[in-house]
Amino acid sequence: MLTALRKIHKSKDQTPDELETQIAQAIFDLEVNNKDLKAELQPLTFSSAKEVKVGKDKSAIIVFVPVRQIQAWKKVQGRLVRELEKKFSGKTILMVGQRKALSKPTSNKVHRPRARNLAEVQERLMEDVAHPVEIVGRRTRFRTDGGQHIRIFLDSKEKNNFESKLHTLSVVYRMLTGKRVTYEFQPTA
Template sequence: MNSDLKAQLRELNMTAAKKIKVGDGRKAIIIFVPLPQLKSFQKIQVRLVRELEKKFSGKHVVFIAQRSILPKPTRKSCTKNKQKRPRSSTLTAVHDAILEDLVFPSEIVGKRIRVILDGSRLIKVHLEKAQQNTRLKHCLVSTRRQSQAKMWFLNSQSSSCKVQNDIIKNIPC
């Protein structure tokens, strides 16, 4: 690893890492980072992902910020919590932020949600053409599994938040 990259990594922390199976027998590694340090990770993410993918051959590496979902306030919970729930901690906002983290080098230009008769959702995300890179196209196969693993991770951390696994179904270009 580059000495410049090592110096920058000494200041940063990682909260968790998870290895998941992706279709076609491949595997992916999700690295969870603290939310305040996400911008620092994104500055070196391209170089760091390249180095980590060399080290773990055949595995995609993705960085996602560790976020928490606060439950929707009810009559009973309003008396306990005097503060209003922030918009950044809602279920929808956290899922949108996870999607932004998954496709980080490029930006999301548009999003279409198609609800199928059985109640599941198909989310089509349109990325900016100028910023699309070849690595992202190869990783799109594994994003469905990664987002489901993130939803599972959120479920296992907090018993009060009930996250559905079918929120992010598919992320094609």
């Protein structure tokens, strides 16, 4: 079990919970048993995991990964998610970068990286949630009461594989950011 815990990268005062240890063990088992994924999974770690209720009987597991490793995770995400969904049956697995927005600096001498402002963090989270499918468009509807609703259009090539996950993507994005978003596939002309 100690070898599986090296997949979780937490600060020293935090201990992984039961879900995180189960995911770490599943990833470690895939690393040991699957020759194709071994070289790619070996240097990767994740920060935390969280289970979210999506519907009455549906739930999703969000795995937060360090932002510096997000590109490496995306290379193996398709195969890894497929294998993890087999182990955690009935649950959708999503890999999302552990991103944090910084507040506006009060002094002109302090610099905030563009990747750390709130709009950029929410944009990247939107892409992370929908990752295997490419975002091809976006429409924002402003309501008379001041609210807004965003429609995200996904590439229709993956419609057969991801149509059942659209509601899950919307619920997870709303849980992460507080914004109402609807993921849908681009209508064919």
